[in-house]
Amino acid sequence: xxSSTFNSEHKPFSWGRLLLQFASVLIVFAFANVAVYYHTEYxxxxxxxxxLVDLAARKPGxxxxxxxxxxxxxxxxxGLNADPKATGFSVAFRGDSARECFAKIRRVxxxxxxxxxxxxxxxxxxxxxxxxxxxxxSFSDRYFIADGDSSGLRQGWLPTLLDQVPLFNDDFVQYLRxxxxxxxxxxxxxxxxxxxxxxxxxxxxxxxxxDDERAEQARRTGDMDHRGVGQEQQxxxxxxxxxxxxxxxxxxxxxxxxxxxxxxxxxxxxADVANVDEFLHSHGLTKIVDLHDAxxxxxxxxxxDHVNQTGAAKLLALLAPRLDHLFYAGSPAEPAQx
Amino acid sequence: MLxxxxxxxxxxxxxxxxxxxxxxxLRAQNAWVLLASYVFYGWWDWRFLAxxxxxxxxxxxxxxxxxxxxxxxxxxxxxxxxxxxxxGVLGFFKYYNxxxxxxxxxxxxxxxxxxxxTLKVILxxxxxxxxxxxxxYTISVYRGTVKPTxxxxxxxxxxxxxxxxxxxxxxxxxxxxxxxxxxxVVSAAGFADGLRQMTWGFFCKLVVxxxxxxxxxxxxxxxxxxxGSVVLVASLCFAFQIYADFSGYSxxxxxxxxxxxxxxxxNFATPYFAQSVPEFxxxxxxxxxxxxxxxxxxxxxxxxxxxGHQALNLMATFMLSGLWHGANWTFVVWGFLHxxxxxxxxxxxxxxxxxxxxxxxxxxxxxxxxxxxLTFTLVLVAWIFFRARDVRTAFGMxxxxxxxxxxxxxxxxxxxxxxxxxxxxAAFGIAVLLILEFLQRDKPHALAFDDQSxxxxxxxxxxxxxxxxxxxxxxxxxxxxIYFQF
Numbered sequence: 001x002x003s004s005t006f007n008s009e010h011k012p013f014s015w016g017r018l019l020l021q022f023a024s025v026l027i028v029f030a031f032a033n034v035a036v037y038y039h040t041e042y043x044x045x046x047x048x049x050x051x052l053v054d055l056a057a058r059k060p061g062x063x064x065x066x067x068x069x070x071x072x073x074x075x076x077x078x079g080l081n082a083d084p085k086a087t088g089f090s091v092a093f094r095g096d097s098a099r100e101c102f103a104k105i106r107r108v109x110x111x112x113x114x115x116x117x118x119x120x121x122x123x124x125x126x127x128x129x130x131x132x133x134x135x136x137x138s139f140s141d142r143y144f145i146a147d148g149d150s151s152g153l154r155q156g157w158l159p160t161l162l163d164q165v166p167l168f169n170d171d172f173v174q175y176l177r178x179x180x181x182x183x184x185x186x187x188x189x190x191x192x193x194x195x196x197x198x199x200x201x202x203x204x205x206x207x208x209x210x211d212d213e214r215a216e217q218a219r220r221t222g223d224m225d226h227r228g229v230g231q232e233q234q235x236x237x238x239x240x241x242x243x244x245x246x247x248x249x250x251x252x253x254x255x256x257x258x259x260x261x262x263x264x265x266x267x268x269x270x271a272d273v274a275n276v277d278e279f280l281h282s283h284g285l286t287k288i289v290d291l292h293d294a295x296x297x298x299x300x301x302x303x304x305d306h307v308n309q310t311g312a313a314k315l316l317a318l319l320a321p322r323l324d325h326l327f328y329a330g331s332p333a334e335p336a337q338x
Numbered sequence: 339m340l341x342x343x344x345x346x347x348x349x350x351x352x353x354x355x356x357x358x359x360x361x362x363x364l365r366a367q368n369a370w371v372l373l374a375s376y377v378f379y380g381w382w383d384w385r386f387l388a389x390x391x392x393x394x395x396x397x398x399x400x401x402x403x404x405x406x407x408x409x410x411x412x413x414x415x416x417x418x419x420x421x422x423x424x425x426g427v428l429g430f431f432k433y434y435n436x437x438x439x440x441x442x443x444x445x446x447x448x449x450x451x452x453x454x455x456t457l458k459v460i461l462x463x464x465x466x467x468x469x470x471x472x473x474x475y476t477i478s479v480y481r482g483t484v485k486p487t488x489x490x491x492x493x494x495x496x497x498x499x500x501x502x503x504x505x506x507x508x509x510x511x512x513x514x515x516x517x518x519x520x521x522x523v524v525s526a527a528g529f530a531d532g533l534r535q536m537t538w539g540f541f542c543k544l545v546v547x548x549x550x551x552x553x554x555x556x557x558x559x560x561x562x563x564x565x566g567s568v569v570l571v572a573s574l575c576f577a578f579q580i581y582a583d584f585s586g587y588s589x590x591x592x593x594x595x596x597x598x599x600x601x602x603x604x605n606f607a608t609p610y611f612a613q614s615v616p617e618f619x620x621x622x623x624x625x626x627x628x629x630x631x632x633x634x635x636x637x638x639x640x641x642x643x644x645x646g647h648q649a650l651n652l653m654a655t656f657m658l659s660g661l662w663h664g665a666n667w668t669f670v671v672w673g674f675l676h677x678x679x680x681x682x683x684x685x686x687x688x689x690x691x692x693x694x695x696x697x698x699x700x701x702x703x704x705x706x707x708x709x710x711x712l713t714f715t716l717v718l719v720a721w722i723f724f725r726a727r728d729v730r731t732a733f734g735m736x737x738x739x740x741x742x743x744x745x746x747x748x749x750x751x752x753x754x755x756x757x758x759x760x761x762x763x764a765a766f767g768i769a770v771l772l773i774l775e776f777l778q779r780d781k782p783h784a785l786a787f788d789d790q791s792x793x794x795x796x797x798x799x800x801x802x803x804x805x806x807x808x809x810x811x812x813x814x815x816x817x818x819x820i821y822f823q824f
Binding site: 012 | 343524526789809814
């Protein structure tokens with residue numbers, strides 16, 4: 001095709017017109033990015049994630065920093081983070097893997113000097129195949145970029161920087177497609193985990209089930225979540241880095257196992273968990289506070305592996321005295337039971 | 339460097355910015371293109387730059403030498419040196435292990451066991467393309483159709499021109515080299531169309547090819563036999579994967595070249611709308627098929643010989659073309675099949691062609707549809723050999739295609755292999771591709787609307803394609819272009 005095809009005799013295509021079109025496309029693209037950043041649940045989650053890290057760094061008197069996934073977030077973020085007197089703070093977020101935990105811990109330690117203990121989730125599923133890649137990956141990329149560390153970037157600097165543009169972010173595009181598909185679909189699958197409460201403080205789907213149904217659901221989820229525990233190198237690598245980071249800064253690291261349904265935890269092989277524990281201890285973990293069977297009342301759970309508000313209050317009371325120092329004295333509404 | 343990488347998004351504006359700033363200095367512009375091309379190639383593995391440099395230098399010197407010698411035998415010796423070096427390098431890197439293991443296998447069947455001296459040879463990307471492009475230069479200089487250039491920068495930039503260095507189009511010296519020898523003019527219209535062609539290329543690659551790739555890789559790599567209906571899905575996906583992948587690359591290459599003021603040859607022209615296999619080859623990978631026509635088929639005698647001889651030449655050319663794609667018997671069988679599909683035309687012509695040109699639509703349309711469907715089916719069968727692990731697996735898949743399992747529903751199996759959602763995106767992308775390419779079948783690419791087209795036709799098409807690239811693209815990272823391996 002020759003350029004004469006385009007050079008109309010009536011309306012020559014000029015560089016000015018091309019620039020105008022190019023600028024228009026750029027402006028539309030920029031607006032679209034701003035719109036999705038401020039009006040989608042995905043980036044709302046990203047902002048909430050960053051806000052947690054900022055709060056942890058800014059809050060005075062924080063000595064114990066918690067990290068992990070929804071098991072930690074559901075249990076601690078509500079009561080602990082809201083208590084101004086607490087010396088513990090949780091940056092845990094639903095879906096975080098060990099890599100995200102590392103990135104956030106390091107970021108907070110860069111900004112806050114008072115922390116002397118890191119309490120990180122060592123629930124067995126954190127070492128499984130399902131936690132090799134996190135959907136929160138691009139949220140934490142920001143911290144790797146800020147710290148000038150390319151070791152955690154899957155595809156190098158430039159793709160990661162590009163990923164920070166919302167419409168170029170692969171995870172966001174996947175999320176958006178799911179939302180669009182769901183909006184076309186007549187039936188929507190029920191979300192699992194946080195947000196499953198039918199009516200706050202009254203009854204949850206979980207509590208309406210029979211014991212057998214609960215056991216069956218816990219077995220199914222436990223089986224899925226514990227695949228590859230101890231076999232995957234990625235989680236071990238990042239736990240190793242968390243422990244190395246703590247060693248460099250002379251901090252103690254305490255591993256915590258959070259309450260789950262007995263059938264859920266039974267799906268993790270004892271030998272695999274022992275291997276994980278051996279790895280953690282050999283890399284300098286101070287101790288493991290194992291509370292996986294500390295709560296058994298279905299009324300304390302939102303589902304097979306997440307505590308509800310009642311369970312969270314009980315858990316805080318159990319956990320606080322087991323760490324090296326008291327990080328939470330209990331809010332006036334929820335007195336801690338020592 | 340991949341076109342579909344973040345690096346390229348940074349690389350291209352830098353190259354363009356400096357290139358335009360040198361617009362009054364042709365030699366400096368060429369030097370800049372050369373430097374950019376070496377950076378582009380070296381991004382993959384800088385060690386292979388020496389190979390690119392060495393073969394280019396050999397061709398440059400051979401061509402210069404041809405001007406110094408009057409005697410035909412001396413000129414022929416220099417041409418031979420160029421051919422031997424180019425094909426020798428290609429043969430070593432691409433075929434050494436293939437021929438050694440085939441030789442050993444053949445002796446093993448006779449009961450003689452030989453030790454394998456195979457080497458771990460890395461195939462330099464683009465080697466099949468740039469050696470063939472360099473060869474067009476020395477052959478043309480020998481034939482006297484192209485004047486040798488004394489400017490090494492011009493020639494080195496011609497061989498290494500980054501938009502088409504690693505996967506073509508394989509340019510002829512007579513077409514591309516003169517463009518390096520005179521100032522290029524970049525018009526606003528040409529630039530805009532270059533951007534549109536690149537956008538279309540990205541759609542083909544990221545939406546169609548990469549989503550198809552998930553399905554294809556998930557199904558073709560299964561160790562268990564697949565039902566006929568699943569094989570059909572896998573084959574259809576591969577047919578569109580390879581088309582969208584390669585044509586997408588070519589569109590990005592042509593579009594990029596246009597931003598720099600170069601015009602490269604069109605490499606694809608809606609091949610799946612072809613009504614015969616010979617027509618398919620006039621529309622598919624045009625730069626390679628015409629290369630084989632000009633430098634293999636015609637020198638062998640072309641159509642100037644008897645029909646039997648012509649058929650043999652055709653078979654030899656297609657099998658060589660198959661081998662060019664890779665060192666594997668699957669490619670040889672693929673080439674053989676295309677040769678076999680093409681031979682009947684030599685022997686009996688095209689009996690249905692006159693019905694396809696009938697003035698009566700009731701005769702013409704069904705004939706055209708039948709011919710397109712038949713051609714596509716034949717091509718599809720050949721693609722199974724092209725993609726399968728080995729010839730035995732390909733035969734097994736074809737047997738499944740002919741079995742009653744072809745009539746079973748593939749949905750459960752596709753869900754089980756975890757490829758259903760990718761198939762959905764791929765199918766949508768294929769539909770958009772076919773519709774736009776059909777509507778724009780006389781244009782060099784699907785977004786090639788001229789300035790006279792109504793705004794309400796052009797902009798919805800641009801917007802939709804750009805939106806599809808953003809939303810339906812494969813999100814698992816950058817996948818290599820298939821033709822990089824050739």
